[in-house]
Amino acid sequence: MAIPQSILLLDDDRQIHELVMTVADCLEIPCTATTDPKIFLDLLSADTGMILLDLIMPGTDGIEVMRLLGDRHASTPIVILSGIGQRIIEAAEDLAAALGLTLVGHLQKPFRIDDLESLLLHSLPDDKAPTGPVRRTTPISDHEILTALDRSQFVLHYQPQVEIKTGATIGIEALVRWAHPSGELIDPDSFIPRIEKLERMEQLAWIVSRAATDDMKEIQHKTHADLSLSINISVHSLHDLNFPEKFIALMESRGLFDQTIVLEITESGLVGQLASTLDVLTRLRMKNVDLSIDDFGTGYSMMQQLRHIPATEIKIDRGFVQKIHNSQGDRVVVQKTIEIGHDLNMIVVAEGVETASQLEFLEKHGCDRAQGYLFGRPMPKSSLLQWMQSDIRKLPDTRCVRPPL
Numbered sequence: 001m002a003i004p005q006s007i008l009l010l011d012d013d014r015q016i017h018e019l020v021m022t023v024a025d026c027l028e029i030p031c032t033a034t035t036d037p038k039i040f041l042d043l044l045s046a047d048t049g050m051i052l053l054d055l056i057m058p059g060t061d062g063i064e065v066m067r068l069l070g071d072r073h074a075s076t077p078i079v080i081l082s083g084i085g086q087r088i089i090e091a092a093e094d095l096a097a098a099l100g101l102t103l104v105g106h107l108q109k110p111f112r113i114d115d116l117e118s119l120l121l122h123s124l125p126d127d128k129a130p131t132g133p134v135r136r137t138t139p140i141s142d143h144e145i146l147t148a149l150d151r152s153q154f155v156l157h158y159q160p161q162v163e164i165k166t167g168a169t170i171g172i173e174a175l176v177r178w179a180h181p182s183g184e185l186i187d188p189d190s191f192i193p194r195i196e197k198l199e200r201m202e203q204l205a206w207i208v209s210r211a212a213t214d215d216m217k218e219i220q221h222k223t224h225a226d227l228s229l230s231i232n233i234s235v236h237s238l239h240d241l242n243f244p245e246k247f248i249a250l251m252e253s254r255g256l257f258d259q260t261i262v263l264e265i266t267e268s269g270l271v272g273q274l275a276s277t278l279d280v281l282t283r284l285r286m287k288n289v290d291l292s293i294d295d296f297g298t299g300y301s302m303m304q305q306l307r308h309i310p311a312t313e314i315k316i317d318r319g320f321v322q323k324i325h326n327s328q329g330d331r332v333v334v335q336k337t338i339e340i341g342h343d344l345n346m347i348v349v350a351e352g353v354e355t356a357s358q359l360e361f362l363e364k365h366g367c368d369r370a371q372g373y374l375f376g377r378p379m380p381k382s383s384l385l386q387w388m389q390s391d392i393r394k395l396p397d398t399r400c401v402r403p404p405l
Contacts, residue, residue, distance in 0.1 A: 006047060007120075009033040010040040010065065011054035011081060016109075020052060023116050037065050044069075048076050050104075050120070055082040055092060063092060070099030077102045079119060083109035090327045106326065133177045136190035145194050148178060149203050155179045156211050157378035160387070161230070161349065161371045164363050169388070171228035171262070172219075173371065174212040175378045176204070205234035209247070213254040213261075215381050220259070223388045228260035230292060238265065239276045244283040262290040262313060278308065285310045292349070296337055307344065314341040318352020318372070324361050335365050342366065 007029055009020050017033040024031035029049075034040050037060040044051070051069075055062035062080070069078075078101055082089055089106050096103040105119050148154065154176050161171035178186040195201055209231055216229045237243045251257050263284065281291055292313035293306075316337050323330035334350070341348035350362050353372030362370060376387060 005029070005049040007031040007050050007052060008040065008043055008048045008076075009052040010037060010057075010062075011035065011052070012057040013054070016054070016081065019113065020116065023113055023120065027117065027120060029120065037068075040065070041068060041072075044072075044074070044076065051076050051078045052081055053078055055080060055089070056084060063095065066092070066096055066099060066101060069101055073100065075102060077104040079104060080106040081109060081111075082106070086328060090329055093327070133185040133187040134190075135187045136180075136184070140191060140194060142194075142198060144180075145191065145198060146200070148180075148191075149195070149200055149207070152207050152211075153179050153181070154204070154207055154211070155185075155380065156208065156215060157380055158215075158384045159371050159378040160376045160384075161228070161369055162375050164359065164367055164370055169225075169227070169375070170369070171230060171260075172384065173230040173264075174208060174215075174232075176208050176232075201234040202236040202240075205232070205237060208232070209250060213250060213256055216256060216259065217254050219381065219385065219388075222385055225388060226260075228262055228290070230262040230264055232264045232266075232294065235266070238280050241276060241279060243280050244287060244289075247284070247289065248287050260290060262292050264292040264294040264315070265311075266294050278310075282310055285312075295351075306340075311344075311346060313347045313349060314344075315349045315351055316367075321350050321352045321358060321362075321372075322354065324358060331361075334362070334367075338362075338365050338367050 007020070007024055009017065009031065011017060011020075011033065012035045014035075021031045021033060032043055034043065035057070037057070051074075053062050053065060062082070066078075078096065080089060080092055080096075080103065082092075086108065089108065093103055093106065107115060107119065156174045157177055158172040158174060160169045161173060162168065163170045176188055178188075178191050180186050192201075192204075195204055212229060212231050216227075219225070219227070240246075247263075248257075251259070251261060265281075284291060290312040291310065292315055293309065293311050294315050295317040296314050314337065316334055320330045320333045320337075324334055325331075338348050347368045348366075349369040349371065350358075350367050351371055353359055353362065353370040353374045355374065358372075359370060359374060379387065
């Protein structure tokens with residue numbers, strides 16, 4: 001983990017100034033503190049490594065300052081300082097996310113020196129951490145997108161899924177990236193919305209399904225591993241009454257009929273055209289294809305509708321998992337989702353697991369499976385094969401995990 005190069009503190013309490021500057025001095029981090037929001041904004045620069053921001057101040061409060069930072073499109077990591085209630089701090093964190101700000105933690109006053117020191121030491125990612133696909137900032141034309149689809153300019157990375165109770169790797173999820181002709185590997189957030197707008201998601205979903213089932217046959221042959229394969233499918237496929245037969249034909253053509261295949265459907269995709277959706281999903285289950293409700297808690301489905309869906313698995317969105325130690329609301333969502341999933345006889349999978357403490361919480365509350373950087377980053381097939389052969393799907397005892405490739 002990397003220590004911030006400099007700290008800029010805005011707080012109306014001089015004792016907090018002294019405390020923060022003392023800790024910063026011990027860590028050899030330059031620190032500037034002010035009580036004036038105007039001076040704070042003048043001091044903020046591209047060289048500022050971290051912002052410590054008090055919420056309650058006379059005159060311009062911390063919420064107003066966050067709004068001003070949002071208007072500036074500030075990217076400096078922010079830590080909230082406050083003595084107000086936890087629920088209000090959580091609401092402020094949600095506001096920061098909505099404004100596009102990078103929030104890396106909060107300290108509730110009065111806080112201990114150890115807590116501040118730990119946050120400064122561990123809140124920022126290491127510059128040497130493995131890098132993933134880039135998020136494209138330059139405009140992408142419709143022509144580029146359509147050409148990419150027609151020429152199948154997409155590659156798959158795979159992320160392991162681990163059984164929490166045993167530590168065994170029992171599945172992989174196929175995740176798509178765009179191998180742009182420029183040489184960039186582009187993050188799906190940069191192109192999926194555009195493909196949806198062009199109404200070509202079903203074409204991409206079939207590209208992914210064909211590539212993933214091809215790869216799965218090779219992975220099976222080389223590792224002799226009994227893994228499940230999770231594939232995201234298009235909402236449009238849920239309304240195609242011929243989809244179950246098409247997908248089974250694809251599995252049979254790859255010799256994967258007896259393989260555990262999990263089709264992942266976003267929660268919001270279950271809304272609308274319920275009759276055709278239930279028709280398709282029920283026939284898929286009759287053909288022994290497993291179904292997963294992805295990103296649960298972020299969409300719009302109601303409990304009454306959820307109980308009709310013949311899903312075998314429910315995935316807790318990473319946004320809830322990564323806040324379980326900072327947000328009471330997110331802890332409750334995670335716990336209740338585990339309970340709901342088990343009450344409906346579903347396997348519960350937590351996404352975005354990055355720390356041992358998150359894994360410990362999930363294990364304590366009975367979550368079945370997990371995936372995230374703690375176990376392995378999404379990786380190309382060649383790296384997955386190396387990863388699998390290095391430890392034959394089993395993690396060492398006491399949650400000691402392999403470093404991500």
